[in-house]
Amino acid sequence: xxxxxxxxxxxxxxxxxxxxxxxxxxxxxxxxxxxxxxxxxxxxxxxxxxxxxxxxxxxxxxxxxxxxxxxxxxxxxxxxxxxxxxxxxxxxxxxxxxxxxxxxxxxxxxxxxxxxxxxxxxxxxxxxxxxxxxxxxxxxxxxxxxxxxxxxxxxxxxxxxxxxxxxxxxxxxxxxxxxxxxxxxxxxxxxxxxxxxxxxxxxxxxxxxxxxxxxxxxxxxxxxxxxxxxxxxxxxxxxxxxxxxxxxxxxxxxxxxxxxxxxxxxxxxxxxxxxxxxxxxxxxxxxxxxxxxxxxxxxxxxxxxxxxxxxxxxxxxxxxxxxxxxxxxxxxxxxxxxxxxxxxxxxxxxxxxxxxxxxxxxxxxxxxxxxxxxxxxxxxxxxxxxxxxxxxxxxxxxxxxxxxxxxxxxxxxxxxxx
Ligand SMILES: Nc1nc2c(ncn2[C@@H]2O[C@H](COP(=O)(O)OP(=O)(O)OP(=O)(O)O)[C@@H](O)[C@H]2O)c(=O)[nH]1
Ligand SMILES: [Mg+2]
Numbered sequence: 001x002x003x004x005x006x007x008x009x010x011x012x013x014x015x016x017x018x019x020x021x022x023x024x025x026x027x028x029x030x031x032x033x034x035x036x037x038x039x040x041x042x043x044x045x046x047x048x049x050x051x052x053x054x055x056x057x058x059x060x061x062x063x064x065x066x067x068x069x070x071x072x073x074x075x076x077x078x079x080x081x082x083x084x085x086x087x088x089x090x091x092x093x094x095x096x097x098x099x100x101x102x103x104x105x106x107x108x109x110x111x112x113x114x115x116x117x118x119x120x121x122x123x124x125x126x127x128x129x130x131x132x133x134x135x136x137x138x139x140x141x142x143x144x145x146x147x148x149x150x151x152x153x154x155x156x157x158x159x160x161x162x163x164x165x166x167x168x169x170x171x172x173x174x175x176x177x178x179x180x181x182x183x184x185x186x187x188x189x190x191x192x193x194x195x196x197x198x199x200x201x202x203x204x205x206x207x208x209x210x211x212x213x214x215x216x217x218x219x220x221x222x223x224x225x226x227x228x229x230x231x232x233x234x235x236x237x238x239x240x241x242x243x244x245x246x247x248x249x250x251x252x253x254x255x256x257x258x259x260x261x262x263x264x265x266x267x268x269x270x271x272x273x274x275x276x277x278x279x280x281x282x283x284x285x286x287x288x289x290x291x292x293x294x295x296x297x298x299x300x301x302x303x304x305x306x307x308x309x310x311x312x313x314x315x316x317x318x319x320x321x322x323x324x325x326x327x328x329x330x331x332x333x334x335x336x337x338x339x340x341x342x343x344x345x346x347x348x349x350x351x352x353x354x355x356x357x358x359x360x361x362x363x364x365x366x367x368x369x370x371x372x373x374x375x376x377x378x379x380x381x382x383x384x385x386x387x388x389x390x391x392x393x394x395x396x397x398x399x400x401x402x403x404x405x406x407x408x409x410x411x412x413x414x415x416x417x418x
Contacts, residue, residue, distance in 0.1 A: 011080075012043040014105070015073055018085035019056045027085070029294050030261065033232075034085050037110045040231050041117075046077045060095045061088055067099050074102055081105060087264060090139045108135060108264040114233050115267065121237045123185045123274070128236075130178045131270035137171050186273045193280055196252065200387040200407050201242075202362055203252045205278040207306070208287035209298035210234075210258030213321040216345040217287055218255040221355075226255060233258060238277050245359050247389045254281065259305045261297070268308065275309055283361060284316045290332045290342070291325035303336060315361055319354060321345050363389065366405040369414060374399045380414055 016034050020027035027050055035045045051066040060067060061084055070082065081103035088096070088106045097104045112132050119125045196203065206214045215228040215235050222241040227234055240254045254277050268275065278284055284306075288299055299318075306312075318334040324344040326332075334340055339357050343350030366388060373380055381402060384390050388406035406414060 013046045013077065013079050013081075014038060014043050015070065015077065015079045015082045016045055016048045016085065017062065017070060017082055018048075018050050019062065020050050020052050021055055024050065024052065026297070029297070030085055033261070034083065034107060034110070036232055037107070037114065038083060040233070041110050041113045043083075043110075046079055047073055049073065056086065057092075058089075059091060060099060061086070061092045062096070067096070071100055074100065083107070083110060086262065093139065107262055108266075111233075111260070111264055111267065115236060118233055118236045123182075124237045126178050126181050126185070127270040127274065130175065130182065131264065131266040133171050133175050133178070134266045134270070135264070137168065137175070182270075182273065189273060200410065201250050201252050202283065202365075203240075203254060203281040204283040204285050204358065205254045205256060205281035206285045206287060207256055207278050207302060208258060208319075209289065209302055210260050212258065212287040212289040212298070213345045214258065214287045215255050217285075217319065217321065217343075218253055220345045220348060220351060221253060224255070232260070236274075238274055245355060245362075247359055247363075248385070249359065249362055249389055251358060251362065253285075259302050261301045263305065268305075272309070275305075278306065278311045278314075279309060281314065282365070283358070284311070284314045285319050286316055286334075286337065287319045287321050287345075288332070288334070289322050290320040291322040291327070295332065299334060315339070317341065317354070317357055317361070319343055323349065363405050365408070367408050367411050368404075369406050369411065370401075370403050371415060372396065372399045372401045374417070377417070383410065384414065 016031050016038070018027050018031050018034075031048045031050065035048065038045050049066075049070060051062050053063060057063055062070065073079070074082070079102070082096075082100060083105045084096075085107050087108040088104070093104055093106070112128070112135060115124075115128045116132065119128045206218055208214050210232045211230065211234075213228075215224075215226040218224045218239065218241060219226055219228060222243050224239055224241045226239050235255055236257050238254050238256050240252050243251050243253055245251060256277050257271060257274055286299075286302060288295060288302075292298060316337040317339040318337040318341075320332045320334075320340065320342045322344060323342045324347050332340075332342070339361065341350055341354045341357055343354055345351075369384075369388075378400065381390070381393060381400060384402065384404045384406055387410060388404050391403040391405070392401075393403075394401040
C-alpha cells in the first residue's frame with residue numbers, strides 16, 4: 001500500500017484539525033500527540049485548529065463556518081492536506097474532501113501508516129495489512145455513491161463502480177488469506193507458550209503507553225538490544241528475553257507494542273495475538289512516563305486497553321519511569337495496582353528495587369517447603385533448584401534437609417516419597 005506521506009516528492013505540509021466537545025485542554029494534548037504521529041509518519045504540521053462544538057458534525061466533521069476558515073488557512077499556508085484527530089466515517093471523509101478541495105486524512109490513517117513502515121516480522125506485516133484492508137474495505141462502501149455519480153445518470157452503473165466491485169472482491173479475498181496466515185502464526189505462538197508453561201518459567205509482560213520506555217527497560221534488564229527511540233511506536237513485534245534474578249529464579253520478560261489513545265479498532269483486532277502477550281503473562285509491568293504532563297490520561301488509556309483485551313486479575317507492577325526527568329518532586333501514585341516502583345531505565349536508578357519487587361511477587365506465588373529428602377530423591381532437589389528457590393540444604397545421616405520456596409503446582413510431587 002502506498003505511503004500516506006510521500007517523502008520522496010515535495011514535503012507534505014498539513015493542518016491538524018480537531019473537534020472539542022468538552023475539555024479543550026485535553027483536545028489540545030491530543031492534537032500535540034497527533035503532531036508527533038504526523039512527524040513520525042514523515043509529514044510536517046503547519047497549523048493546528050480546534051473547533052468547539054456540542055458534537056462532531058455527522059456529515060462533515062466540522063461545521064460550515066469552520067470549514068470556510070480551514071479552506072482559507074490551507075490557501076494561506078500552502079498546505080497540502082489536513083489531518084483530523086478522529087477516525088472519520090466514509091461519508092465525512094468524502095464530504096470534507098469535497099468541501100475543502102484537498103487531501104483529507106484522519107488519525108487512524110496516520111497510525112496505520114506508521115505501523116506499516118515499522119512492521120519487520122512477517123507476523124507484524126500480516127497484521128498491519130489486515131488492519132489496512134479492513135479500514136479500506138469500509139471506505140470503499142462509502143466511496144461507491146460518489147464515484148457512480150461521476151459515472152453517469154441515475155440508474156447507470158458507472159465505470160468507477162464496476163472497478164470498485166472488483167476491488168472489493170479482491171480485498172475480501174486477500175483479507176481471508178491473511179486471516180488464515182495469522183491463524184498459522186497463532187498456532188505457532190500457542191505451541192511456544194505451552195512449552196513455556198511446561199518449563200514453569202513465569203512470564204512478565206512489559207506494557208504501557210507508546211514512548212514510555214518499555215524497550216529501554218528490557219534492554220536495561222537483559223541486554224536485549226532492541227531499538228529504543230524517541231518516536232511513537234518504535235516497537236511493533238514482541239521480543240522475549242530471559243532474566244535471572246538474584247535468587248537464581250528465572251523469569252521471561254516480553255516487550256510489547258505501545259498503546260495510544262484512540263487506537264484504531266481494526267488495529268486492536270488485527271494485533272490481538274501480539275497484544276495478547278499480556279493475557280498469558282503472570283505479571284504485568286506497566287511502564288509509565290512520569291515526566292509526561294499527560295501521565296494520568298496515559299495510565300487511564302492503558303488500563304482501558306487492557307480491559308478491552310480482557311486482561312484481568314493480573315498482578316500489576318506500576319513502573320514509574322523517567323524519574324531522572326521529572327521536574328516536580330511529587331511522588332506519583334497509582335491506586336489501581338498492587339506494587340509501585342520509581343525508576344529510570346536510562347540511568348538505572350531504582351532498577352534494584354524493581355528486581356526486588358519481582359522476587360517478592362514470585363516468592364509470594366510459591367509455597368514454603370521444609371523436608372528431609374532421602375539420598376535417592378536427590379533429583380528432586382535439582383528440580384527445586386531449577387524452578388524454585390533453594391534456601392538451604394544440609395547433608396544429614398538420614399538424607400538432605402531442605403528449606404525452599406517451590407511453585408505450588410510442583411509441591412505435591414515433591415512431598416510424596418517414591
Ligand atoms: N530521560 C529518560 N529517558 C528515557 C528513559 N527511559 C526511556 N527514555 C527515552 O524515551 C524514549 C522512548 O523509549 P523506548 O524505550 O523506545 O519507549 P517504548 O515504550 O519502547 O516506546 P514504543 O516502542 O514506541 O511504544 C527514548 O528516547 C528513550 O531513550 C528514562 O528513564 N529517562
Ligand atoms: Mg518499544
